[in-house]
Every structure is written in structure tokens, then in C-alpha cells.
Amino acid sequence: MSKRIEVNDLNVYYGSFRAVEGITLEIEPRTVTAFIGPSGCGKSTFLRTLNRMHEVIPGARVEGEVLIDGNNLYGPGVDPVLVRRQVGMVFQRPNPFPTMSIKENVLAGVRLNNRKLSKSDADDLVEKSLQGANLWNEVKDRLDRPGSGLSGGQQQRLCIARAIAVSPEVILMDEPCSALDPISTLAIEDLIEELKQEYTIVIVTHNMQQASRVSDKTAFFNIAGTGKPGKLIEYADTTTIFSNPTVKATEDYVSGRFG
DSSP, X not given: OOOOEEEEEEEEEETTEEXXXXXXXXXXXXXXXXXXXXXXXXXXXXXXXXXXXXXXXXXXXXXXXXXXXXXXXXXTTOOHHHHHHHEEEEOSSOOOOTTSBHHHHHHHHHHHTTOOOOHHHHHHHHHHHHHHTTOHHHHTTOTTSBGGGSOHHHHHHHHHHHHHHTOOSEEEEESTTTTSOHHHHHHHHHHHHHHTTTSEEEEEOSOHHHHHXXXXXXXXXXXXXXXXXXXXXXXXXXXXXXXXXXXXXXXXXXXXXXX
């Protein structure tokens, strides 16, 4: 299931403004990669290029390549909807569909993709996805109740269940714990550790301790000043980034001197 990601000289634009410049990196299958850096340095923008979500903003475009197992997501004739099925996204704030039950929330992406499921297959998929998101035992007796009635941490795990129900190969997470309390954050971090057995995971986080706990590799992004593009400054094993970075700006950021 899990896939290798290769990015070659990627530039991201909003109209004429270049938001991200010259990103080249490789992400191995079944790993967790953390993107860190100060606000406004292009981490989330770059993350959204990995499943073509940035294109929903008018005027957004990219130059360069994003390859998943050698296939260019930006090649001619590639359907962005199919890309987003292959590369799931979990957003900063839990966003279950408020009018849908827990069960219908899990199935929402599958139904959007026009997959027809029998009732037994749907029930099996709901259970498997909620098990995968470590939520099944907490909600199995109230699947027909609104997803919006869950706690914040449970809602975020419901969104992860919804993402994995469509059988993606990569899961992107944009600050998935920023709106959560410490106990819920720990539950999500434990879940990320489990999910990487099957998926390639990329996470944007402002929490340095979280990056050091959950990720195998860390990419540090920075920006030279307002109106300048974000750039990848350093990319290495997480232990190296936090204990022995090669660039002083990386050391200054992870040690809390700025950002």
C-alpha cells in the first residue's frame, strides 16, 4: 500500500507570487516525515501540493515534479480527484460532516468516489476503518449518532478513519493536534506510530516535541523575510535535526531561539 514520494525542484505559485521555491526531497515508504519551521514559510502550502489540494485556490500552480512510485502527479491527463484518493488529507481542525452520523462520516469519501457497497461490506469497512483509527471501542455502540457529538480528539480520529476508508497509500496531516488537549494529542501520536506500518505519513507540526517523538525524518523550512518564498533548509533523520543539525538556522529554530 505505502508509497515512495520524490519531489524534484518544486516551485509553488499563487498567481505571480512564488510561495515555495526549489524543493527537492525524497520520502521513503512506511515512514513518518515531519515538516517544521516558522509560520508562513510554506510548510502547509508544500504539503498540499503532495495531493494537489492547493489547486482549489484560484491562481495556484506548480512547476517541477511530484512523483509517487515514479508516477508524476502533475503529468498530462492525471486526474486530481484520483490523486486525492491515493493521497489522503487530515486537516488542522477536526471537520466531521455535522449532519452525518459517525458511520456515514466514515463512508463519506467512499460514497463520493461512487463506490457501491452492500450493507455488510459497508459495516465491515466502517469497523475496519474505525479500528484503524483506534476509535472503534469508543463509538461502536453509537454509530448512528452525529459525528459532531464526539470530543475533539475523537472527531480527529473519526476524520482519520474517513481518510483511511478510501484505501489511500499516503496520509498527509496538517497540524492534526493543534486544536487538541494533551491526552487527545497523545492518542493521535500513538495512532500515527501504528499507521506507519501501512502508510507513508507526512505531518506538519509546530510542536518540536511532537516532531521528535513521532517522525523518522524531519524537514526544516524557513523564509528570508516577508514576501520571500519559503525554502527547504535542511532535511535529515529526526535525531540528526534535533541533536546535530548542519545549518545554524535549524539549530536556532529547534532550540527555540526563534519561530
